[in-house]
Amino acid sequence: KKMKKSMNFYAPISLLVLGLAFGLFSCHTDTPEGEPCYEEPNPLYFAITDLSFNNLSPTKEDSYYDLDYVHIIMHDGKKVEDLKYVYAGQQFDTFFSANKGYIFVSDFLGDIASSEEQSCKHIPNENTINYMNRPFYLHLSIDDIDTLMWKQDGLYHNGQKAPVDKKTPFIIRKKAD
Structure with a gap:
């Protein structure tokens, strides 16, 4: 019974941590080669x-x-x-x-x-x-x-x-x- 309780507790926490990690890494996008670092025109x-x-x-x-x-x-x-x-x-x-x-x-x-x-x-x-x-x-x-x-x-x-x-x-x- 004790094992079932800890699994019920740690499974959602593990999924939350995993989701945050994937979320953070998916936000990082590499700039395509040769693309300028600025986004707005530099007149x-x-x-x-x-x-x-x-x-x-x-x-x-x-x-x-x-x-x-x-x-x-x-x-x-x-x-x-x-x-x-x-x-x-x-x-x-x-x-x-x-x-x-x-x-x-x-x-x-x-x-x-x-x-x-x-x-x-x-x-x-x-x-x-x-x-x-x-x-x-x-x-x-x-x-x-x-x-x-x-x-x-x-x-x-x-x-x-x-x-x-x-x-x-x-x-x-x-x-x-």
Whole structure:
């Protein structure tokens, strides 16, 4: 009789422990090889400034460039469809003159910039493989096209590394007339 009582007591406890163990282990899912470790897009931001780092688009109406025209074409002819402009004050500290106005943002460019360090298996994503170390072209106007390139150590503008700070987006410096 004593054996039956202990079995009636320990059987449900054993099943409970077993169920918890299976439950915990089934929650763990491995990230597929090559999948980035982040789940949300990691956008790339850049501002267009003069040589003194003053934003050339303080307002949409008072912009040095037609913000609706600005676009990027990759080396293979692909247009960056998600390039948009946003007011910098929503993302960055407006204490810096580069942040006083509109900046550009793209999840697609951010995906290229998500290098192998951000990949769970240290394998670059498809956009990084296709577009890193290859030129892409920033069309500011019909006559003003700059060459950009994403390399392992950052964004390059016309062959020079684009300045960046924790409190600013990447800076594309232009001579304003």
